[in-house]
Amino acid sequence: xxxxxxxxxxxxxxxxxxxxxxxxxxxxxxxxxxxxxxxxxxxxxxxxxxxxxxxxxxxxxxxxxxxxxxxxxxxx
Numbered sequence: 578x579x580x581x582x583x584x585x586x587x588x589x590x591x592x593x594x595x596x597x598x599x600x601x602x603x604x605x606x607x608x609x610x611x612x613x614x615x616x617x618x619x620x621x622x623x624x625x626x627x628x629x630x631x632x633x634x635x636x637x638x639x640x641x642x643x644x645x646x647x648x649x650x651x652x653x
Contacts, residue, residue: 599640621647
């Protein structure tokens with residue numbers, strides 16, 4: 578699922594997936610502000626049919642964080 582999330586982020590942000598890794602910080606490395614981050618997470622939620630609580634969504638700082646939340650919810 579990690580590569581799917583990286584590919585979706587790459588597509589949404591229009592940057593090559595090779596420039597995104599699990600440790601990429603959404604704000605510092607990918608330059609997302611709070612609104613862009615919220616929109617990205619909403620798109621990931623829609624793509625996977627998995628919805629996070631506002632607390633979970635706000636705690637996502639890196640690509641790995643997003644992968645962990647979506648993988649854990651998908652497995653449940």
